Amino acid sequence: MRMTDSADQQLHTLLTQLELGDKKLSQLLRQMKNLSANRVPDNVLRVKWLDLLPPMTSRLLKVVRALNIDEIASAADELMDNEPTVMAASIPSRGRSSTRFSPRNPPSDSSNSELAALRSSINDLITAVNRSQNMSNQAPTQFNSYLY
16 A cells, blocks of 8 residues: 555555455455555455455354454464365366255265364364453353354
């Protein structure tokens, strides 16, 4: 951000040109706050920030409602530090159609494994948030009661 950038240019950059790149999640949030110069409410910044995060991280953090945006960013950094750096994706072959689960067609073992991994990631996030709260000498809260 240059000192000569107008307020409108800074908002334009905030809304259209930011990317996570190799920044920590909290660094991206800090950059967004600097560009907003207190003209954008935290709830709006939160929506835009979550949109710029990796999809899995974004989905996990969307359920966290009890913390302010800076605490969420801190927990997100910790979550990303504990994530594997290599991720894999699969693309269905052209001949396959999408599968819907039903009593006749239950979820596969891989779907159950993915669900278990997601639950584990959420539990890790909850643990990280609770640890962060304990380290800041705040009274620990029952974090699970804040999940929707």
